[in-house]
Amino acid sequence: MADMKINVNAFWDGGVTGNGTLKAEYLDTKIAIPTSLGGSGNGANPKEVLVASVTTCYAATLTFVLESRKLPVAEL
Numbered sequence: 001m002a003d004m005k006i007n008v009n010a011f012w013d014g015g016v017t018g019n020g021t022l023k024a025e026y027l028d029t030k031i032a033i034p035t036s037l038g039g040s041g042n043g044a045n046p047k048e049v050l051v052a053s054v055t056t057c058y059a060a061t062l063t064f065v066l067e068s069r070k071l072p073v074a075e076l
């Protein structure tokens with residue numbers, strides 16, 4: 001089984017109106033609380049990060065399932 005250990009570092013500065021970064025092996029993203037919630041809006045908000053993660057997981061899983069059934073995936 002593949003190693004499932006993932007290291008993610010989060011840094012935050014400046015309270016609600018501040019911003020931060022989210023870093024992993026192939027990820028380096030600015031994060032912030034949306035302006036609609038009183039934040040700076042100067043980065044991806046938590047909903048964007050969550051939806052991006054779920055979308056990536058779905059696309060990778062679908063690609064794996066299709067190819068394991070000998071259905072080549074050229075583009076998704």
